[in-house]
Amino acid sequence: MKFERKHPEAFPGDKFPFETTVVVKTKALAECDHCRSFTRWQDPNLQKYVCSEECAVHLWQKKLADDPEANREQSYTLFEDEIRDELEIAAKHIEDNTTKDIIIVVHDQLDYVRNCIESVQKHTSDYKLYLWDNASKPETQQYLEKVYSESLGKIELMRSEQNRGFIEPNNTLVEWGDSEYIILLNSDTKVFEGWDSALIGFQKENPDVAITGYLGGLLDENGKGCDSGYGHNIDYVMGWCICYKRELYD
Helix, strand or coil, rough: CECEEEEEEECCCCCCCCCCCCCCEEEEEEEEECCCCCCEEEEECCCECCCCHHHHHHHHHHHHCCCCCHHHHHHHHCHHHHHHHHHHHHHHHHHCCEEEEEEEEEECCCCHHHHHHHHHHCCCEHHHHHHHHHHHHHHHHHHHHHHCCCCCCCEEEECCCCCCCCCHHHHHHHHHHHCEEEEEECCCCCCCCCCCHHHHHHHHCCCCCCCCCCCEEECCCCCCEEECCCCCCCEEEEECCCEHHHHCCC
16 A cells, blocks of 8 residues: 655655654554554654555644644754744844734734734834734733733724624724735734744745745645645645735735
């Protein structure tokens, strides 16, 4: 039985999204540790039998979710070149003073929201933050009003008494701003030093790139999202962090 790969063209060679080694064929016939199909293929790093890339991804996701340290080590191992390039770009453009409008739509989840906003305030320069409160409960509403009142003009806040979804609030807040770049950011994310200069710096160094983010997606033959991907060879940028020029939006 051949080990089935879903997207060999997207991940050529030995690099898979969640695996660090090539699966190997064994003499023994065993059950796949995810779907229980019979297979002779094994992932040496996991020490588990896998029948397909899809099952291997599920098993790696579980392992990494259960072991944060392994998750970090996996990222460094699998994307060492990309991480190094990103850090170099961030360092080169950290002093660019490029203006950016950061758009965050909020609906409760106060702990996530607080972490997100505080990380943006700590690790971002030359920005204005636009917040949309999608009918959050009083605790989240009060926090947003507090950060707005203490922002010294760096934050704009809009509240709706109904949950207006994601698209309308983003489009409305983008129209409020006038910065050169726009970043749409989910309220359950956390940013780190150089995050914005990496996003914007990559576009400046690659004029053929119109949108940057921190994860890409792949579409199957039916146009449905089916996998994650990195680099240029992707079909779309994941919606939780998207950066593009205002002229592109216009």
